[in-house]
Amino acid sequence: MTLRRATAVLALAGIAIAGYLTWVHYNGLEPVCVGGGGGCEKVQASRWAELGGVPVAVLGLAGYVAILASLALPEEIGAAAAAFLSLVGFGFSAWLTYVEVEKIEAICQWCVASAVVMTALALVSVARVLRPPGAGRGVSVASP
């Protein structure tokens, strides 16, 4: 799979996760949590579920959409934009995971899934920036 295609697949997965959490948020529903335990509800109801009045799920959705849209840019600029966005997403996901464990004391499986996707996106996006000029679409990474 090429790095560009991996970026597209991961961004779409992120859009699905963040889109679901956004839909749940605005419909006042509880996220489906495998195994129960109420972790997702607890995280969603915490003060960290919003940033500056904007739900974190919406910010994540916007980030994934922007990363997907960056694929439409010329490769060099698009790779840099995707790397920047995914590094921001990775850093923010890392901080949110810390907050879940240390402050809220609950884990939301959907948030963890998003953090994993964002981490993979950061790795793939940085690899796109690091690859030699002209390597273009021929560079492959192993499929999971």
Added chain:
Amino acid sequence: MQRRPAIVNVAILAVLAAAVVFAAILISGGGDGDETTATPTPGAAAAQEAEKLYAGIPQNGIRLGDPDAPATLIEIADLQCPFCAQYSNEAMPSVIEDYVRTGKLAYELRFRSFLGRDSVRAAGAAAAAADENKLYEFADVFYRNQGPENSDYADDAFMRMVASQVPGLDAEKVVAAADDPLSQPAVRDAEEFARGIASTSTPDFFLRVKGRLTKIEPEGTAPADYAKAIDAALAAA
């Protein structure tokens, strides 16, 4: 012109990304929010007034007053609702003194959680206060310190500040319930009850006499308006 090495580009992007994340964490109040966003504790006068108002009146969960009272006034409220706070601060003391303390009415306070996340957290906290038969004092102090709607003011520090002003109330239990409101049966019960009787606004009042509910609709917000509406409903019951 010589191209910049790719690794330098990545380093620049990483530094910029770290700056954005750092700014985002600052906006959100930081990881130590519990401590750093503590709301200043107001004077004890408000808490003393609340304690005095309810002193000596039996309290059991969401119910206040004589268990054998001939009628029950049911209030459906939301701790975030400014009109509920206005009622609590201005008219409710008269209702308590004139009707509940005298045994004419029992009072039932049901907190909905439909105005936003602060409402859900507040309803969870109120449920914990009800478990310790301190709901009325907790609600009174909460209303006196109510913040702007959906401004995320009802954080752990705020809950701790309110709960700590109610003697005998375990503030940490209240904070824990606010953090996990949906585990409190009273939160769901209040929503189901309100939907069951088609209550769509707060504060909403009903008089229950022998299982029959009558909606109370005061003409204004003054204590006399409530007294008039309650008297009319009692006379008609």
